[in-house]
Every structure is written in structure tokens, then in C-alpha cells.
Amino acid sequence: MVQRTDFEFSTVPASEPGPGEVLVRVLYLSLDPAMRGWMNEGRSYIAPVALGEVMRALGLGRVVVSKDPSLKPGDLVTGLTGVQDYAVVSAKNLNQVDPGLAPLPRYLNVLGFTGLTAYFGLLEVGQPQPGETVVVSGAAGATGSVVGQIAKIQGCRAVGIAGGAAKCDYLVGELGFDAAIDYKSEDVRTALSRHCPNGVNVFFDNVGGEILDTVLAQLARKARVVLCGAISQYNHHPTDVRGPKNYLSLVINSARMEGFIVFNYAQRYGEAIQALAGWLAEGRIKTREDIAEGLENFPETFLKLFHGENFGKLLIKVAEK
Amino acid sequence: MVQRTDFEFSTVPASEPGPGEVLVRVLYLSLDPAMRGWMNEGRSYIAPVALGEVMRALGLGRVVVSKDPSLKPGDLVTGLTGVQDYAVVSAKNLNQVDPGLAPLPRYLNVLGFTGLTAYFGLLEVGQPQPGETVVVSGAAGATGSVVGQIAKIQGCRAVGIAGGAAKCDYLVGELGFDAAIDYKSEDVRTALSRHCPNGVNVFFDNVGGEILDTVLAQLARKARVVLCGAISQYNHHPTDVRGPKNYLSLVINSARMEGFIVFNYAQRYGEAIQALAGWLAEGRIKTREDIAEGLENFPETFLKLFHGENFGKLLIKVAEK
Numbered sequence: 001m002v003q004r005t006d007f008e009f010s011t012v013p014a015s016e017p018g019p020g021e022v023l024v025r026v027l028y029l030s031l032d033p034a035m036r037g038w039m040n041e042g043r044s045y046i047a048p049v050a051l052g053e054v055m056r057a058l059g060l061g062r063v064v065v066s067k068d069p070s071l072k073p074g075d076l077v078t079g080l081t082g083v084q085d086y087a088v089v090s091a092k093n094l095n096q097v098d099p100g101l102a103p104l105p106r107y108l109n110v111l112g113f114t115g116l117t118a119y120f121g122l123l124e125v126g127q128p129q130p131g132e133t134v135v136v137s138g139a140a141g142a143t144g145s146v147v148g149q150i151a152k153i154q155g156c157r158a159v160g161i162a163g164g165a166a167k168c169d170y171l172v173g174e175l176g177f178d179a180a181i182d183y184k185s186e187d188v189r190t191a192l193s194r195h196c197p198n199g200v201n202v203f204f205d206n207v208g209g210e211i212l213d214t215v216l217a218q219l220a221r222k223a224r225v226v227l228c229g230a231i232s233q234y235n236h237h238p239t240d241v242r243g244p245k246n247y248l249s250l251v252i253n254s255a256r257m258e259g260f261i262v263f264n265y266a267q268r269y270g271e272a273i274q275a276l277a278g279w280l281a282e283g284r285i286k287t288r289e290d291i292a293e294g295l296e297n298f299p300e301t302f303l304k305l306f307h308g309e310n311f312g313k314l315l316i317k318v319a320e321k
Numbered sequence: 322m323v324q325r326t327d328f329e330f331s332t333v334p335a336s337e338p339g340p341g342e343v344l345v346r347v348l349y350l351s352l353d354p355a356m357r358g359w360m361n362e363g364r365s366y367i368a369p370v371a372l373g374e375v376m377r378a379l380g381l382g383r384v385v386v387s388k389d390p391s392l393k394p395g396d397l398v399t400g401l402t403g404v405q406d407y408a409v410v411s412a413k414n415l416n417q418v419d420p421g422l423a424p425l426p427r428y429l430n431v432l433g434f435t436g437l438t439a440y441f442g443l444l445e446v447g448q449p450q451p452g453e454t455v456v457v458s459g460a461a462g463a464t465g466s467v468v469g470q471i472a473k474i475q476g477c478r479a480v481g482i483a484g485g486a487a488k489c490d491y492l493v494g495e496l497g498f499d500a501a502i503d504y505k506s507e508d509v510r511t512a513l514s515r516h517c518p519n520g521v522n523v524f525f526d527n528v529g530g531e532i533l534d535t536v537l538a539q540l541a542r543k544a545r546v547v548l549c550g551a552i553s554q555y556n557h558h559p560t561d562v563r564g565p566k567n568y569l570s571l572v573i574n575s576a577r578m579e580g581f582i583v584f585n586y587a588q589r590y591g592e593a594i595q596a597l598a599g600w601l602a603e604g605r606i607k608t609r610e611d612i613a614e615g616l617e618n619f620p621e622t623f624l625k626l627f628h629g630e631n632f633g634k635l636l637i638k639v640a641e642k
Contacts, residue, residue: 044573213564227572243534243564251548251580252365258579259572 001235001306002036004299007055014086017067022094024061024077024087027321029295030108031302031314032058032142033206036234045261054082055298060097060108061087062321071096078107083298085318102280105289109313110146110276113262117228118146119272120265123154125258126202126226130155133196135215138206139180140167142287142313143228146276147204148177149285156202159195161188161211163308170311175286188214199253202226208233209242216246225250225257235306288312322556322627323357325620328376335407338388343415345382345398345408348642350616351429352623352635353379353463354527357555366582375403376619381418381429382408383642392417399428404619406639423601426610430634431467431597434583438549439467440593441586444475446547446579447523451476454517456536459527460501461488463608463634464549467597468525469498470606477523480516482509482532484629491632496607509535520574523547529554530563537567546571546578556627609633 017023038049038056049056059081063071068091071077077094081087097107109115121143128134134151138144139160148158148171160171160180168180179195181188188211192200199220205212208230216225233241250257265272279285290310292301295318304310338344359370359377370377380402384392389412392398398415402408418428430436442464449455455472459465460481469479469492481492481501489501500516502509509532513521520541526533529551537546554562571578586593600606611631613622616639625631 045575208569227569229572230569233569239566241566241569243566243568245560245562245564247564247568247578248529248548248551248554248562248580250578251550251582254366254579254581254585256577256579257568257571258575258577259569260575261572264575 002039002299002303006039007299009296015088017065017088020068020091021088022063022068022071022077022091023065024059024079024081024089024094025064026059026061026081026085026087026295026318027076028060028105028108028291029081029083029298029316029318030058030060030112030114031298031305031310031316032114033229033231033234033305035302036231036306042238045263054084056080057083058108058113059087059318060104066091068092076104078112083295085295101277105291105313105315106280106287108315109142109289110280110285110287111273114142114313115146115276116265116269116272117262118143118150119276120262120268121226121228121260122147122150122202122204124265125260126204126224128154128156128202131157132201133157133159133198133220134202134204135159135161135192135196135200136204136206137161137211137215138229138231139171139177140311141206144204144206145171145175145287145312146285149175149279151202152176152178153279153284157196159192161207167311183211189217192218199223204228205230207231208244212244213242213246216244216249219249219253219255221253221255223253223255225255227257227259231306289315291315291317293317323360323620323624327360328620330617336409338386338409341389341411341413342409343384343389343392343398343412344386345380345400345402345410345415346385347380347382347402347406347408347616347639348397349381349426349429349612350402350404350619350637350639351379351381351433351435352619352626352631352637353435354550354552354555354626356623357552357627366584375405377401378404379429379434380408380639381425387412389413397425399433404616406616422598426612426634426636427601427608429636430463430610431601431606431608432594435463435634436467436597437586437590437593438583439464439471440597441583441589442547442549442581443468443471443523443525445586446581447525447545449475449477449523452478453522454478454480454519454541455523455525456480456482456513456517456521457525457527458482458532458536459550459552460492460498461632462527465525465527466492466496466608466633467606470496470600472523473497473499474600474605478517480513482528488632504532510538513539520544525549526551528552529565533565534563534567537565537570540570540574540576542574542576544574544576546576548578548580552627610636612636612638614638
């Protein structure tokens, strides 16, 4: 498990942006389970963050100094700013956002990689068909809550698995999920059988571990298991990861389990953002943010993800403007 | 682990075939890992064999009495005869075979469900592309050996994992695999890195357990893991199955793991048998059968599958004609 002592805070002068670069004042940071993976050694889809480097993070900020004609001071942008007050970033790796169209935190949430992950993972990997049952774990989390709502928009039955009555009430009462299973107080197996009498057609998994095994045992024929993440396992040593014992359910049911990285769909971000923004505007996608304050609270805030303590998209507000 | 005492031999008069049925004298029985699954309780792709029922098996036999116009005495057929000397089977569930085109055992091997499983599993689920690396476990087994040879026909690099030098020599020397890894004497991880320097594009898994985990750790981007079976796990209680700890490699590599049942492709058996028969005739697919004699030796012969003792397609010869 990560802990505060794994991080060192230091104060150094901000670098000067070079040609093509800009200096960004970070306003918000996105806290994502994937960041835990970036802290591990070994081959992955992105290089690990080395010891002593600034911790990688998606951020939203305001351009202070620009050495690129595409951006000017005052512009608002998102990109990999890292966990710091000021960041020097190449302008071509930043996306400009319009503060008039949506509140700023939304650009790190439904209108950012969180929404894109839900969109492409569910629609492209999961291939949900109208009338099918879509189950999502970590359903009250940033990605999970969007997955369930897109499932509803697609004409599917949406069943969320989340921890605690408040989250489950929110899923059904506010977001329009057909059912929610509280893994902290219910037997997930029994509840799944009740809510998915014809089996699970699509399972969007953010959690891994025992919940993955339980859902695997109830797959429908030709089911698709979308592997987005496994937050229950990220702090385990690789040799201690719980592999899904029920994986042979994939054979019995001619089903598949597939992983993806949102970056695979970079060519289609525009289409997705347009759809997500439309659904947000129409009220068909609702969202909430869980916003902590202060860069110095990064370690403790980040840990909330692994204890199921965040409720909605977890962000840190670094500065007002 | 199954044992002889799980089976009871009994002698009863053969039933009379009813309308549409035939009485078949069983000549050969196919011994397949899937049969172990049929002995377990619980929901699967096919009903379990109940206690006291004749053990289900694919067989090849000669029609003795026919109550259906499509078959006459003397015709040779394959179908689910069960582990018995004589079987009454519905004519519509039997396929007639031509003893002039291939030796009889071949019809339970490359020209039967074994070949069909390799064909559809590799080509439809695995989707191998020319130049890609295909790894198969249980490579000297009935299905695995065909998988590797079809991979070569598709222009892929074929790497087999098998137990013992004799099997590995056979794969490379006789079947034309590019490389073989002896899991009994080599470190599979190291050997895989050496033989698959660009990672594994398609893994056709018959084995499960540690070998599955080892290959998962070396997947290439967008790899396909074809789950055919898991012979290392079939005699474990469901709660003791080894789940693949490295399944998150599917996320990192945007890869998928997919199960299948050959029956899914029933509409296309004709196409596949035609292709397989052509490759056999051209010598592009070679095969061997491991034929035991005597119905009474079924339990011990069946167990050879789980101890890696068979070499080629395992059959029992029940009668000469």
C-alpha cells in the first residue's frame, strides 16, 4: 500500500518553458487508480514513474507563460501536469478547455479520460446490445458511474456493485441504475442471481479480486468482461495478485475477457467527448466530484481510492485560479 | 483425480433401437480432457453425466441394426456412443465416415472434434496473422499438435510447450514447429523470451495453471489468448483452481482471453473438415494416435491424459470390426 512516506515534497524554482512549451499554473489534479500502476517497475503501457521524478498525474491548469503560438497566457488546459503547483509542458500535449461550457472539474471527469475510459471501454470492448444486462463494479466511482449511465442510454439493464448504502442509493435513485448491490452488506452472488436472472452479458470490472470471480460465475453465453482495472489488487505484490479462479467460465460460456487502454482510441476522442458533452447537457449523464483541497494532501487523498472512501470523481483543488 | 473406483463396469443386454435409431458396435473411443468436465456437477455447456449413467464419449462404430433409412448395417459412423461396446443412438446424431479416405482412428482425431477444435479455436478465436507468433500448450497432444501445424500453414511462427524431450523433438523435427519448450526440463519463462522475442501474439491454451501465467506475462500488444481447456486444473475442486495471477497483463497489453466450444461452429464443420482433410492429404498436417486396447482399460487409459503420458491422440480400440 502506498503511504505518505513514499512521497517527498520539495520546493524548487519553476523551470522556464522552452520553445513549444508552456508554463502552467495547476488548478486541479485528477486522482486515478491507474496512477498506482505507474508507480510499479516493469514493462507496461507507459513507462513507470522513476524514484525522484515528479509523480505523474492528469491536471487542469492555466497557462502563465507560453512559448508556443497555439496557447496564450490565461488559456485553460488539461494534460499530464504531474503533482506540482507549476508544470512546464509541451503545448502539443495539452488540450484547451472552455470554462464557459462546463465547470472546470468536469474536464478531468466525464469530459476527460474518465469519461473516455467509460465510453470506449463499454461501447468498444463491451459491445453492449439493447436489452442486455451490464454489470459494473466500482459503480459509484468516476468511471463506473458513467459506464452504468451509458449502458442505460444504450437500452441495457444496468446493475452496479458498490460499497455502502449511500452509494447504492445514489446509483439507483439519482443515476437511474436498475439495481445496485452493496458488497459490504449483501452477498454479491445471491444479489447478482436476483438482479441478473439471465446472467451477465457485459461486466465492466474496475475492482478485480473476489468480485470478479463472483461475476465470472454468472456470465451469460458469449459474455464480455471488460477489464478496466483491479483496484483491489493494485497494492499487492505481483505474486500476490488474486487471479480469477473462475476464469474457466469463459470456456463454458464462450465468453471473453479483454483489457484496454483508453489511449488506444486517441483518434476518436473528439467523437466521444461530443457524445459525452451532449449527454451531460441533456441530463442523461449525471456526475459528482469529490474534491479535496491542497497539493500537500495528495498522499492521503490518493489513498481514499484504495479504501473505497471517495464518492464520485476524486480531485484535488490546487489553486483557485 | 478420477480413479478406477469411480467407474462401474456392468454387462446388460443391448437395447433395441426405436424408430430413427440405430444399434452401433463401437470400434474406437476418443479420450478427451473435456470428458473430465462432463463428470462435474453444475451448469456448463452440456449436461453433466449423472451418477449411474453410461460415461459419455465420442466413438466410432459400425451400424449393426438400423431403424432409420439414412443408415444401413455395415455403415461406419461417429457420434456420442458412450463408453460401451454397443450403443443405441439416434441416426440424426451420427456422422457417416468413409473408411476408404482415411484410417478409422483419424475420424476421431484430425477429421473429428479434435481437428475441428484446433481449426475453429485457432482461426476464429485466435485470428492469427501471417508473421505473428503462436504459442500452444499441450503441444504434443491431439489438439495442440494440429494448432501448431495450422499456425504454420497460416504463415505464423509456431512455438509449442510440451513435456519431455521426445515430444519436443517430435514437434520440431516431424511437425515443423519453429521451437518447442520442454516444461519438464526448461525454465518456460526464459525459453519463451528466447523463442518469442517480440512477445506472444496468440496463445492457444490447453493446460492452464503456471504455464498460462507464464505466457500471460509475455503477451504482445493486442494478443489473443484462446482458452481451449486447462487440463492441469480439471481434477481440482472449483475452489482450488489456480486463477491466472497475471491476468492484468490483458489490460497492459490491450489483450483478450476468450473461451469457446467447438459446437458453436456446427454450421461450418463441413468447411473445416474439407480443409483439414486437404492438409492431411498434402502432408501439411501430420498426426499420431496413441491407441490403447480394450474397453475395460478405460479408467487407466483416461488418466494418461492428466499425467501427460499420452503422445498424440488418445484412443481406445474396443473391437476390430
